[in-house]
Amino acid sequence: MIGRVLAARAALGLGVVLAWEVAARARDPLLYIPPSRVLPALARLLLLRSFPLLPEHVWLTLREILVAYALAVGVGLAVGAVLGLRPTLGRVYAPLLGALYAVPSVVWYPSLMLLFGLGAASKIAFGFLLGVYPVVLAVLAGVRQVSRELVTVARAFGAGPGRVFRTVMLPSMLSTLTGGLRAGLALTVVGVIVGEVLGSTAGLGYLITYAYGLLRTADYVALVLVTLAIVLAIDAAAGLAERRARRRWA
């Protein structure tokens, strides 16, 4: 069964690549880069021939993601907890958050560049801005899922605030919370890379704009593939962390 699923997926992938190759050759091979040109470009990229500084750029992007995500999680959990556990504050401020969330975040980016400059800080700020909302909203939704009866039982059996949080609130919120944390991570990655694409001097997004701007389209596609692989790896790591958390707390 699994073999057939994999075979079907491979067939689809092969079909797409073939169609891509045929279509690209039929049109302009410079603009519609065929796979047969991407593969050598990818090899040159990974062998550090086309962009010898690739590791530094990737490492910078990863660090930006890491810092932005740490901020998004820390601030998101704190803000969510305060708004969720203080109903009055929640009623006053939570609707504002929802309204801000509805604004396409990319409109904030120019002001972030003005505030934080062209370097890593503006990318971190943009990744944070995108990533923090899902975390806050997940905590707000999660707090509402906690049953008052369970909290009362835990208190009756001698749990203080810390134990109530650990034994009742955290497990009750877990699936909502992990969902928000993963969505936040995905959006942080988007924010950092989009930030680099829109204006920067270093990082994966910068390399992509650079290659694209010089019409080195094969290199550009190879860089996109590397970005894709990194994003998939980050998501896989997040999935692993989520399964561990579930085993540990629920």
Added chain:
Amino acid sequence: MAGPHIVVDGVSKRFETSADAVPALSEVSLAVGRREFCTVIGPSGCGKSTLLAMIGGLVLPDAGQVRIDGQPVEGPDPRRVAMVFQDPALLPWRTALDNVAFGLELRGMSRPERRRIAGDLLGPLGLREFAERYPRELSGGMRQRVAIARALAIDSEIVLMDEPFGALDEQTRLLMGEWLLSIWTRARKTVVFVTHSLQEALLLSTRVVALTARPGRVKSVLEVPLPYPRDLESPGLASLRATLWGEIREESLKTMGR
């Protein structure tokens, strides 16, 4: 120890709502002797549950005091008091066994030890085969038995029960009552049991305390000096039932007239 086990001494409680403060209990006093099965009965909204929560230390009185063994209650004290609620309130991500062990875990007992104690409790409660089931896989009656086992596991001298069978159908409710009596006669704990069922009160208790409509005050205290198991059709119980219904009826009418 001499003296009553639980003393409720002139306790009052108001609840703040957005509009005003609603008095829930007004100067309630009662004493519960050691190993007594005391039922608190009254019309809905009379503050029975609030009274129980105050004995359990979950709610603090605005005036007056609750004392257990002569010491004022200032917060939940699971070493002395265990509680069962109308909603079984089991942790849905834990098996029946781990739910029963919850109180022992909060007490800091090691996992093998608390699971052994919890396991020993499940057998007599007819739940042995269900130890590793999750709450959603159990019937309502079983869930409430798990909740009662969780209260018994911490082996406190006092068990407070807030309409524990309120959500069950009548047959299950009668059987659960019989089952609870057999436990109580063996374990000899002090029980304070809140209900709105006359029948349940008369079948189970050594004493029935009737509260008035809101704000709750003690309307009357009725001793039930009959041996167990009791028969609802017996003349003694029938006359007690008539007396109690007289008290409750008046208060329930007030509630309905509001």
